[in-house]
Amino acid sequence: MRTAFALSWRLLRGGGARDLLGSLLALAAVAVSTGLLLFALGANHAFAARSAADAWRHPAEASGTPTAVQALSTDYVRGEPITVVDLAALSEGAPVPPGMPRFPEPGETWASPALAGLLADLPAERLADRFPEPAGTLGRDALVHPGELVAVVGRDAAAPVMTAPRSDTTGLETTAAPTRVDAFDTGTSTWMSVYRVLAGIASVLMIAPLLVFGGAAARLTVARRDGRLAALRLVGATPGQVVAITTAEAVLTAAAGAVLGAALYAAAVPALAHITIQGGGWFTAHLWPGLPVVAAVLAAVPLLVGASAVVGLRRVVISPLGVARRETPPALRAVRVLSLLAVLVAFGAVGGGLMGMRYAGLAILLVLMTLAFLTINYAGPWVVSVIGGCMVALARTPSRLLAGRRLRDDPRSVWRTVAGVALTGFVAGFLALLNPGAIESAPSDxxxxxxxxxxxxxxxxxxxxxxxxxxxxxxxxxxxxxxxxxxxxxxxxxxxxxxxxxxxxxxxxxxxxxxxxxxxxxxxDTGGRRLLGDLRTGALTVLAVSFLIGTTSAGITGASAVLDRRRTYAMLRLAGTPLGVLDRARRQETLVPLAVMGGGSLLAGLFFGSPFATGVGTESLLTLAAFLVAGFGGILAASALSRPLLRAVTTDPAPRPD
CATH class of the missing domain: 3.30.70 (Alpha-Beta Plaits)
Incomplete structure (x- = not known):
């Protein structure tokens, strides 16, 4: 294996400027994939940290000898909620609350930094007169987000506030009656579990296209690599040596890309911390998924990319002469699209009952959504091949004929260019129906x-x-x-x-x-208004990430495709084909499959979102319109970046053989 790494490193360094550009494109694709994967994992880690910070406020009956009394209420100032935790000790062994050095004494208040600032800034008759004298500031472990308003008030166990009954009238667990406890709860509140469920759905919506993009990144410059490895096979290299060289090359590139992606995510965390969810931003430490997770990602990404690269070597190992002669691979089978239809039928059979199945319904939804992404990606090349056949049959211009033949001959490569934005159509369709109307304004006086x-x-x-x-x-x-x-x-x-x-x-x-x-x-109505705002924020974040994946994928794979076919383009140019015809063919082989598969994915997303729809309004239509504009606009912009590269690879009057 050491020899394989040495040879791969020599091939990477000695492949020339264009081969180096292809490797840099693969590195950039892996870097983007790794950074966005860490973002998805970091978001789930942050929601888990928020859940832990919220859980301790909700009292749980003592399982042993009670040592304290705990109650919860929610007050308001300037329309913003203040979480008030009342505590009274029953014995010397009262548990120390998170974010505090000791149990609060009767008659003192511990306030969050944001609340302490308001206590000092607002007139006392507006806020400070409601609480005892502040004794200290709560630490991060007691807070859901940096700007949260929280007060922990020490009481005497016999005080009326610690004996009076209470009831949560909003159904959001904002109030809890005095409860005898021996430890603080470590579970999760119903309200927080809603956000964790939404975070799980958002992760699937982001990670599934991301994995597809990562797989495509492993196959960048596939024609150049296959031709080179086929030549090695023809001069005597064994199948094992070919596999080792390919794995080493992919792992070297992916390892560098993974490290770069992790560095880019680390640099972006301070900006990501300003995304407002649940009324505030994030602690930057919560958005970092932890050293073990980062290390696992840095180890897994190169291995997955290497495995994905090896999967495509079957033709090289079995028939190197066919690769060297550029024979058209066997046609794809219709079973690919049948697998997608099977997933849609399965969801149609169970989708209507998912809302009543709680966590089991969520698990089924996530599994079916993941399968939908995978089967759309699996069916994509077959559909591209069919589109190519139709274009060839109906072609009336040279550019249309060239584009159709390209789609027909190598549908997998073309699909890799449009897969990111096409899969984003599923995300846009699913989120378009999760757009409930705004809550009517209730009296605030x-x-x-x-x-x-x-x-x-x-x-x-x-x-x-x-x-x-x-x-x-x-x-x-x-x-x-x-x-x-x-x-x-x-x-x-x-x-x-x-x-x-x-x-x-x-x-x-x-x-x-x-x-x-x-x-x-x-x-x-504060909780409902916040949830609506958070749904919009989450939807925009998921769509932004999805479009970043899609347009980045289109740009990188489009440039890589030009490099892969530089000999074909140069020969066509030498044969007298105008550069404009080649450029139009290149655009058509991207936009036509995108229109068909993007529209199909959009319809599939609408189908999956229909059981949870709350009505289609102006915002729903704007979401769909934004997808169409951003999707096609992103592809056009990414495609335009490949035009100078196309001009460059066709200017050589005597293109060297690959």
Whole structure:
């Protein structure tokens, strides 16, 4: 193997400028693939870290002797939620909360850095008067994101706030009744699990095209390499030596590309940390998937690229003379497209029931989506071959005839050029239907406090009026029909004067009913509004990554195809074919398959997204339109980059044989 590496290194160095360019294209493709793969893995690692940072706030009943009492509530300032964790020790063995050096003493507050800044900046009557004296700042382990507003308040175990019942009226686990605990929970909340599910779907949408691109990267400059290896076979090289040389060459290039991709991702992490999800950005450490994962990727990528390169050597090993003579390979079989149809039929049979199957439904969805990507990629070359046959039969111009013959003779190479953007059509179609309409704006000037059984609403309303003396707030009681808290009596306070007046009213009413926070209908919609915004952000991120994969793949594989066929182009040019005809043929052999396969992938994505559709609106149509413009625009731009290379390879009046 040492000899194979030495020979591969010599061939890489001595192959000339154009051979070196082909190797650099392969290196760039592997670098992009590795960087984007680390991004997908880093995103899942970051969501797992967020889940751990959120889990401890939700109290779990003690399995042994209780050592503390924990309660959870959500307050608001300027319309933003403040997570408030109330803690009271029952014994000396109370667990230390994450991000804190010790258990909080009664009468002190530990605030997140963002909340500490607001406590100092806002007038006390708007925020600071709601909490005891700050004693310290919470560390990163206690926070979901850097800008999160969190307060940990130390209480006495007999305080009313630690004994009063509470209920989560929004269904989002924003409130938890006082619970006796002996440790902090390490599971995951329902709300956080939703985001992890969405992250899993997004990863499949990104990684599947990425793996296809990585496989294509391993086969760049395949014609040049096959011809060279076939020549080695004809002069006596054994099949084992050919395989060893190919593997060594691919591994050397891929190893350098993987290291470069990891470096590029590391450099991009500070910028990626500003992507806003769940109301804030990311800790940069969370976006780095960890040294073991990075090391595994750096080891796996060269091995996978080497294995993918070896897979294409069957013709070289078995029939080197056929490769040297450039014989047309056997036609592809229709079983390729039948496999795609089988996956679509399988999804049609079970797709309607996936929503009710919870995690099992998610697993089935992810498996079927992965199979859809793989079978689209498997069927792509067969469809390209069929398109080529139709173009040849219907050709009326030389460029159309040349393009059709190219599609017919080497559909796999052509598919590698358009596969990235074509598979992005699936992503665009799937996301187009996951575009729920915006939540209607709810009142933000009407505070409500739930009055539990056993307390007189009129008395609570009278005390509220006392606390709001000197303001224009109007206080009333009742149980409005259709209100999500219709099980409790409500004290409703209408506060004119804007957000600042509402915050002052919140502070004045703080603690009026222990365990119950004054909130507005707009506050209850905060989680839903954020989820809608996060869905849009996630969709745009996935589409951006997919288009980056697609256009990069088109540019790199298009340039590589010109290098692979430089002898053919040069001979055609010497035979008198105008350069414009060759250039038009080159564009047509890309755009025609893209239109057919991109449209088919888009329809497949719409089909997979249909069970989860919430309506097609303006944003859905804009998503589809953006895909069409960006897809074809990206391919045209990537194709234009190969035009100077085409001109260069056809200027040599005596092209050397490969």
């Amino acid at each position: 009407r505070l409500r406090i739930a009055v539990p059984d056993g307390r007189e609403p009129a008395a609570v309303a009278a005390r509220a009026k006392e606390r709001l003396t000197g303001t224009e707030a109007a206080v009333s009681t009742g149980r409005p029909g259709g209100d999500p808290r219709a099980g409790d009596d409500l004290v409703t306070i209408t506060v004119p004067g804007g957000a600042a007046a509402v915050d002052r009213a919140r502070t004045a009413l703080h603690g009026l009913v222990p365990g119950h926070v004054a909130t507005t209908p707009a506050d209850d």
